[in-house]
Every structure is written in C-alpha cells, then in structure tokens.
Amino acid sequence: NNNNNNNNNKMLAEVGRTVLEPTNTVDMVEYDFENYALTMGIPETLDPLPYRKSGSVFATGDDAEPQLTSAKHDPRLRTVVCRHWLRDLCMKGAACEFLHQYDLTKMPLCRHGDRCKVKDCPFRHISEADRLECVFYSQGFCIHGPFCRYRHVRRDRADLPVVADFTLGLSQMQAGKDGMTAVRRPAPKPNEFFKVSLCKHFLSGDCPFGDGCHFAHGESELRKFPKPGVGGATEPDGEKELSENMFGNQETTTVDYYQGGVAGGGKPSPILEPENASFFIVRTATYRDCSISTARGEWYVQRKYAEAINSAVNGGRQVMIFFTVGDSNHIQGASLVTSTAAYIESADHKYAFKPKTAADVDGAFCYRFRCEWYRTCELPIATALEAAPDLLLPTSATKYCQDMTSKTGEAVMKAVWNSPLCTLYESWTGGDYEDEAMAGADGSKKPPPLGEAILTDFRCPLPSEVAWPTMPGPGFIFGCNSQTMDECLGRGLFGLPAHMRITAAGIRPGSSIFLYNVSEKLIFGIFEALTTAQMNLEPKAFSKNPKAQTSPFPVQILVRISLECPPIHDDDPVLNDILRSRVGGRIGPLTFAQTEALASLIAHQCGALSYMTDYRRGVETGGMTVSAPPIALPPRKIGTM
Numbered sequence: 341n342n343n344n345n346n347n348n349n350k351m352l353a354e355v356g357r358t359v360l361e362p363t364n365t366v367d368m369v370e371y372d373f374e375n376y377a378l379t380m381g382i383p384e385t386l387d388p389l390p391y392r393k394s395g396s397v398f399a400t401g402d403d404a405e406p407q408l409t410s411a412k413h414d415p416r417l418r419t420v421v422c423r424h425w426l427r428d429l430c431m432k433g434a435a436c437e438f439l440h441q442y443d444l445t446k447m448p449l450c451r452h453g454d455r456c457k458v459k460d461c462p463f464r465h466i467s468e469a470d471r472l473e474c475v476f477y478s479q480g481f482c483i484h485g486p487f488c489r490y491r492h493v494r495r496d497r498a499d500l501p502v503v504a505d506f507t508l509g510l511s512q513m514q515a516g517k518d519g520m521t522a523v524r525r526p527a528p529k530p531n532e533f534f535k536v537s538l539c540k541h542f543l544s545g546d547c548p549f550g551d552g553c554h555f556a557h558g559e560s561e562l563r564k565f566p567k568p569g570v571g572g573a574t575e576p577d578g579e580k581e582l583s584e585n586m587f588g589n590q591e592t593t594t595v596d597y598y599q600g601g602v603a604g605g606g607k608p609s610p611i612l613e614p615e616n617a618s619f620f621i622v623r624t625a626t627y628r629d630c631s632i633s634t635a636r637g638e639w640y641v642q643r644k645y646a647e648a649i650n651s652a653v654n655g656g657r658q659v660m661i662f663f664t665v666g667d668s669n670h671i672q673g674a675s676l677v678t679s680t681a682a683y684i685e686s687a688d689h690k691y692a693f694k695p696k697t698a699a700d701v702d703g704a705f706c707y708r709f710r711c712e713w714y715r716t717c718e719l720p721i722a723t724a725l726e727a728a729p730d731l732l733l734p735t736s737a738t739k740y741c742q743d744m745t746s747k748t749g750e751a752v753m754k755a756v757w758n759s760p761l762c763t764l765y766e767s768w769t770g771g772d773y774e775d776e777a778m779a780g781a782d783g784s785k786k787p788p789p790l791g792e793a794i795l796t797d798f799r800c801p802l803p804s805e806v807a808w809p810t811m812p813g814p815g816f817i818f819g820c821n822s823q824t825m826d827e828c829l830g831r832g833l834f835g836l837p838a839h840m841r842i843t844a845a846g847i848r849p850g851s852s853i854f855l856y857n858v859s860e861k862l863i864f865g866i867f868e869a870l871t872t873a874q875m876n877l878e879p880k881a882f883s884k885n886p887k888a889q890t891s892p893f894p895v896q897i898l899v900r901i902s903l904e905c906p907p908i909h910d911d912d913p914v915l916n917d918i919l920r921s922r923v924g925g926r927i928g929p930l931t932f933a934q935t936e937a938l939a940s941l942i943a944h945q946c947g948a949l950s951y952m953t954d955y956r957r958g959v960e961t962g963g964m965t966v967s968a969p970p971i972a973l974p975p976r977k978i979g980t981m
Contacts, residue, residue: 420448426462449489479504535563606761606795607714609753610676611658618652619749620645621662621671622741623734627812627932630663630672631765634713634798639675645741646681646707653680661711662752664721664733668812668932671719672764674756679710702739716794717759718814718931720846727755761794765801766918766937768944788917806953807936808866808903808943815852815935816844816869818897819927822859824882832900835882835893836873836927843929844873844895852935853899856926861910863926865942868902903939905946914941 422438424430430440439446450456450463453471474490476482480500482492539555541547547557556562611617622641624630633639639661641649652659659677664670688706725731728751734742744752767788789797801807818834828834834855836844847853853867871877877896880888908915910926918937922928930938943949 419446421446423448451487451489535561538562606757606792609757610714611660611753614750614753615746617658617660617746617749618649619660619662619744619746619752620649620741621664621731621734621744621752623736624663624665624672627665627668627672627764627936628801628807630665630716631798631800631933633663633675633711634673634716634764635800637678637710637712638708639711640684640687640705640708641681641741642702642705643683643707644702645739646709648741648743649677649709650680653677660749660753662756665932666812669721670813670932671717671721671724671752671756673713673716674753675711675713677709677711681707681709684708713795713798715756716762716764717756718762719756719759723759724752724755727751761792762921762931763789763794763799763933765799766933767799767801768807768914768918768937768941769802769805788920790920806949808940808949808952810852810866810932810936810939811850811868812932813848813851814846814932815854815930815938816847817854817856817863817927817930819856819858821857825855825857827882828855831878831881832870832898833878833881834867834897834899835891836895837892838875838894840928841873841875841895844897846929847873847897852902852939853897854930854938856910857907862907863910863915863938863942864907865905866901866903866939867899870898870900873897903943903948905942905948908942908945912941 417437418439420438421443422430422436422440425436425438425440426442430436430438444462447462447464450458450461450465452458452465454465454467456463456465468491471489471491474482474488474492477488477490477492478495481504482488482490486492534554535556537555538559539547539553539557541549542553542555542557547553547555622639622645649659661675661677663672663674665672684706687708688704721733728744728748730748731744731752732742734740786797789799818828818836820828820834834853847869849869849871851869852865853869854863854865855867856863873895874897876890876894877898879890879894880886881891881896882893883891915938918934918941919926919930922930922934940949943952
C-alpha cells in the first residue's frame with residue numbers, strides 16, 4: 341500500500357508539473373494542413389449557390405442525362421428582389437438566387453396586379469393586359485390556378501388542343517413535338533449588325549426566334565461585318581469611339597488646307613505681266629489692321645515707302661502689296677494699289693510719336709493710299725520661302741515695308757493664289773459690320789460670307805469690340821471622347837492620327853489649342869501648346885495595350901491650360917458661324933480669325949473677357965476695384981496684353 345501511495349503521489353506530482361510547466365509553447369504548435377496550404381495553395385471558396393440539373397424533364401436518350409450547373413451561370417440570377425428577404429424570413433442567406441437588396445426597379449410582380457388593395461404595396465403592379473399569357477393554361481390546365489403570375493385567357497373548347505403539350509412552357513416556347521409549331525417570341529428590330537454572326541440556338545438544334553432571328557441560320561445568311569462610319573453604323577450616344585474617321589479625310593483636311601487643293605479660286609490675279617509690276621510686302625501690327633483695311637480699302641505707310649510706291653504708280657507700273665502680321669509667320673493676302681500715297685495730317689503724330697525700334701526711325705504712318713484687296717489667305721512663310729528663296733521679310737529691327745524683284749514677287753503671288761481663301765475676321769458677338777448701313781435693308785444681320793463671297797463681303801470688328809488675346813498664327817482643335825478625356829487632361833497630352841502629321845505642322849509653342857469631346861459634343865479651352873507636333877511623345881498614350889510600341893494617335897503635343905472655363909456646346913449658333921468653313925468636321929486646323937473668335941467666345945461666356953476689359957480700364961484710370969470671376973485666369977499679366 342505504501343508503494344502504491346508513493347506511485348500515486350509521483351503521478352500527481354508529474355501531472356501538476358506538466359500543467360504548471362508545459363513542455364510545448366505556442367510557437368511549437370503545428371497543424372497538418374499548413375504544409376499543404378503553403379505548397380498547394382489555399383483552396384477556392386465553395387460556391388454558396390445551389391447546383392441544379394439542367395435539361396428538360398421530357399428529354400429522351402442522351403439528352404435525358406442530367407448535368408449539374410451552378411445557379412451563378414443563370415442570366416436571371418438576382419435580377420428580382422427576394423420576397424422572403426423583404427419580410428426578413430429568407431433562410432438561404434448568400435445561397436439565395438434572388439436579390440437581397442431593396443431596389444424598387446427590381447421588385448417582384450404583385451400577385452394581385454392592378455387590383456391590389458394593399459396600401460403602400462412595395463411590389464410592381466402591371467395591368468392584366470400587360471401580363472404574359474400562361475402557356476400551360478393555353479394547353480388546358482395550370483396547376484397554379486387563380487394565383488398564377490401569368491395571364492389566363494379563356495378559350496372555347498374547339499380552340500384547345502386535343503392533347504396538351506406542356507413542353508412549350510418548359511422549353512421556352514420552342515417547337516413542340518410531332519411537327520407542331522408554337523408561337524415564337526418577338527425579335528427586336530434589325531440594325532446594322534443583322535446576321536453578321538451565326539446563331540448559337542440554331543447550331544444547337546432550334547431557335548426560338550425562327551425566321552425573325554437577327555443571327556444567321558447557316559453560312560448562306562452570313563453578312564460582312566460593317567465598317568465604322570459605313571452603312572449607318574454608329575455608336576450609342578455617349579459611347580462614341582475615337583477613330584480616324586472623326587479627324588477628317590486626308591485629302592480634304594491636309595491637301596486642301598495646306599497645298600491649295602483646287603487651284604485657289606476667288607478673284608484672278610490682276611497682274612498679267614509681272615515683269616512690268618512692282619511688289620512690296622508690309623508688316624502690320626495686328627490682324628485687326630488687315631481686316632479694317634479690307635473693309636475700308638486703304639492703308640497707311642511711312643514717308644520713305646510712300647515715295648517708292650508713288651514712283652512706281654506714276655511710272656505706269658502696277659503695284660501689289662503683300663501683308664504679314666507681326667510674328668505670325670504667315671502672309672495674310674494681297675491687294676492692288678489704286679492711288680498714290682497722300683499725306684494725312686491727322687495721322688501724323690510727330691510730337692507724340694516716339695521711335696521704339698530701328699524701323700520706327702522712318703517716321704509716323706501718315707501717308708495713305710487706296711487699295712483693292714484681291715485675296716485673303718493664310719500662307720505659311722516657310723511655303724513662301726520655298727517658292728521664292730530670295731524673299732526678304734520686313735521686321736521691326738529693319739523696316740516695316742520691303743520691296744522685292746519682279747521674279748520674287750511673281751513667285752510669291754503664285755503661292756498666295758494657290759493658298760485657300762480664308763477670312764481675316766470672324767465675329768463672336770453677332771455684330772459683323774463696322775457700319776449699320778452695311779447691314780440688311782430691314783436692319784437684320786446678314787449671314788457670314790462663305791466661299792468666294794469672302795472676297796466681296798469684307799468685314800471688320802466694331803471699334804468697341806475687344807477680342808481675347810491670342811498668339812498670332814493659326815490654332816488647332818484636337819479630339820477626344822469621354823474615355824480618353826481624363827488621360828488627355830491628366831497627361832497634358834493631345835494626340836492625332838498619323839495621317840494628320842502634315843496638318844499639325846503649323847502648331848508651335850504658344851499656339852491656341854482646343855479640345856473637342858466627340859461623345860458629349862463639347863469644345864473645351866483654352867489650352868496653350870508647349871511643343872510642336874511630334875511623333876510618339878508618349879508611345880503608350882491612348883492605348884489599351886500596356887506593351888504598345890506606338891500610340892494609336894502618335895502625332896502628339898504637350899499643352900497647358902491657358903484659360904479654364906466651361907465648355908461650349910457644338911450646336912451653339914455663333915460657334916457654327918465661326919467654324920462654317922471647316923473641312924473634315926470639327927477636328928483640325930483653324931485660321932487665326934477662327935482661333936481668336938472661338939477663344940473670345942469661350943472667354944466671354946465665363947466672364948473672363950469682361951474682367952480683362954475692366955482690368956485694363958482700371959490700370960489706365962487708377963481705379964482697381966475689379967472683382968475677378970470664379971475662373972482660373974491665364975498665366976500672364978493681363979495689363980501687359
């Protein structure tokens with residue numbers, strides 16, 4: 341007994357020591373599934389949705405073998421709110437095939453229909469006439485009786501089938517047995533994608549749409565897939581894809597605008613014998629001066645050049661004047677001198693005139709001659725130099741009027757006449773005339789000139805009209821859609837398709853840029869170009885392929901915001917007047933007149949233009965109580981514009 345007691349005491353002591361001082365710690369505990377999870381991975385979560393047997397209960401042969409398919413493949417899954425969940429009685433939880441969310445647009449149909457008397461009934465109510473007809477009742481019997489969710493249409497006994505065929509309801513109104521044809525489901529209206537691919541139901545045996553199906557029943561019915569922009573194939577509103585078709589045609593956008601296309605048009609050149617004529621090119625301060633000259637038919641020069649012009653006119657020679665504006669790097673047109681230059685005392689500001697540049701030493705512009713404009717255009721200086729390498733341009737560092745030889749003048753004249761016609765002024769206020777007498781007989785505003793009427797209906801801005809300051813030279817409208825606009829603004833990068841590389845050659849740092857959203861039909865601005873148009877500044881831009889080597893719109897420029905203001909819609913009547921001569925759609929190059937008018941229109945609608953005018957007036961008068969509009973002002977001092 342003593343030995344047993346000793347043994348028991350030893351065992352109790354051992355147990356107590358084990359409990360109080362465990363030999364295994366938490367870090368030493370291991371589970372048998374850890375190695376499996378690390379090597380084989382964690383198994384996927386089991387599908388909580390139930391598995392069903394697919395196939396018809398009336399099938400025979402191989403089709404009778406049931407197949408288990410998950411309810412998650414059912415297109416009707418969770419498209420209707422669960423009735424039991426609404427009463428907090430659903431016991432399926434995540435495995436329920438109905439929607440557990442209070443959505444009034446997905447409520448189940450009320451069994452009482454439009455006869456429901458329940459106040460604030462949450463279910464959907466439709467009239468009896470709008471209910472689908474019960475296929476089972478049409479065969480003679482429905483197990484749901486008056487509680488059926490489908491409409492029961494009573495028929496005469498003679499109209500009921502002799503033998504009921506309930507497969508019509510179980511097989512989605514497919515063709516019945518023994519050659520009987522059931523009522524087909526109505527098919528939607530055809531569109532441009534009619535029968536461009538094979539019908540999967542036809543390939544599996546039978547199609548519930550029959551002859552009205554929009555998919556091809558066999559190779560003989562297949563049609564070619566429509567190309568974008570052909571056969572009326574268009575995208576739904578708001579989902580238009582950005583494609584090359586939206587950037588105009590290469591022949592109309594590039595060739596016509598930059599190479600003259602159809603031989604210029606307009607008035608023919610008045611000089612038939614260039615060797616017996618004199619040619620001059622003058623430098624003007626602004627485009628406004630040129631447009632005023634076209635409307636008034638006059639121009640002012642300094643005394644030195646007035647004597648040279650008078651000498652040529654008195655010698656019986658025809659004198660043609662070409663015009664270039666400041667640093668625009670473009671020739672804006674040509675006029676023929678029709679009188680000698682006469683001194684105008686009111687224009688001689690000899691006391692107020694202070695020379696600022698070397699060209700100002702020749703005195704004030706107080707000699708006026710009459711002239712007739714024969715052509716207004718926008719010829720790049722680079723193109724003119726290619727035609728006439730000996731051409732010397734007037735500058736503020738040398739002189740404002742430069743003569744040229746007959747050979748050089750003839751080459752420049754041909755280049756000017758081979759350039760497309762364009763206006764030197766576009767109205768953005770609706771007032772197109774300097775004088776009210778030039779308006780219609782009833783005082784109404786005439787429509788803006790189009791085509792060759794540009795050379796017979798010259799217009800210039802009203803004296804009180806102020807335009808938004810833009811860099812001399814053409815502008816450009818780039819394109820985007822709702823999907824690429826964020827990328828354009830986020831990157832500060834605009835792009836064009838490769839065939840518009842020549843078209844965008846006129847863009848230079850400082851050019852005014854606009855962005856046209858083809859999905860929303862809105863024009864955003866005003867942006868300022870930071871670079872010239874270059875190829876693939878960002879090769880992966882506008883591409884869904886992360887490994888792309890070139891962008892789908894590789895002609896790219898970097899921009900910054902010059903003026904942030906609300907966009908203008910494409911159907912704006914003034915906008916349509918400004919861009920009436922654009923070829924190839926909205927996207928493409930703009931003349932300076934169009935650029936200035938569009939920028940002024942956008943700046944005016946947000947209050948920036950009136951703020952600039954008030955600010956200038958405040959600088960002149962000393963009254964600086966001007967409140968800024970709620971927009972981002974341009975990154976430059978307005979008072980220096």
